[in-house]
Amino acid sequence: MGKFFGPMGGIAVGRLFIDRRELHEAFVHRPLQAGISGTKSDGADSVVVSGGYSDDDDHGDYIIYTGHGGKDPSSNHQIKDQSIDAPGNAGLITSYVNALPVRVIRGKHKASPFAPPVGYRYSGLYLVTQWWLESGQDGFEVVRFRLERVDEQPQLEPQDANVPDPEFSTTIVSRRIRDSALARDVKKLYDFHCQVCDTQVPTFDGSTYAEGAHVRPLGRPHVGRDALENILCLCPNHHTQFDFGGLVLSDNLEAVETHNMTVISNLVFRKNHVVNMENVRYHRQLWTPVARSLTNELAAS
Secondary structure, eight states: OOOOOSSTOOOOOOOEEHHHHHHHTTTSSOOOSSSEEETTTTTTEEEESSSSSSTTTESSSSEEEEEOOBBBBTOOOOOOOOOOSHHHHHHHHHHHHHTOEEEEEEEOOOOOSSSSSSSSSEEEEEEEEEEEEEOOOOSSSEOOOOOOOOESOOOSSSSOOOOOOOOOOOOSSSSOOOOOHHHHHHHTTTTOOOOTTTTEEEEESSSSSSSEEHEEEEEOOOOBOOGGGOOOOOOOHHHHHHHSSSSOOOTOEEEETTTEEEEEEOOOOTTOOOOHHHHHHHHHHOOOOOOHHHHHHHHHH
């Protein structure tokens, strides 16, 4: 049986499994050792959250999950950088891009109140809603993912341990878009022209379309604010590229493609709209080490 995205027939949320072999035979999580079941071409269909990485942070309805690789099995410490090309990490990125549901299984560990007392528990379907790179607790680069639980599933227990994240209350399309009143104000200010390419997207009734892009992402752990200084008006293409790390901003507020570090345009600003430079730098440092070095390099060019 190949990868299957979604709930497995007959497997109820909350069901306990004795061990990884039983998870494997039920097709809930096929790998017997790996914590992520996924590949770049297919996406990731399931993950196990079992406290294997010290950077993991389980809030119940959302999880800050660390990708795999670079860990010393004897000490459980990170000894080298993780790679976005590692199969499981690449699989979760593909699931993010394609909005594929991921089955989450929790294993026994002390760091999470939602972990089972023994064995493994199926916790339902989650979506990958963000991913980024950061320096982990051991000083090496790790790939981080935000997994958010899909609505209309049985509640997790204990419910009182769930930590709400109201700043991340959004609408799921193919990715997360939060169209707040402030975002609408920014789009009107630019008459729905993209600040990167000046494009307007026409619709069938003669109106135009653009998207409000938050520079510093909303929600934990980024805690970006829904504020004018944190919002850009972008076309859907550049919004997607910006959110997926293919586009960053220099300190000169140039749009830079991270794949080849090429400046493609200067951002256009109208009236008194400005973006907070700390937010610009925060977004930039989420992605490649090369992009992180832009702060001084491009500002001096």
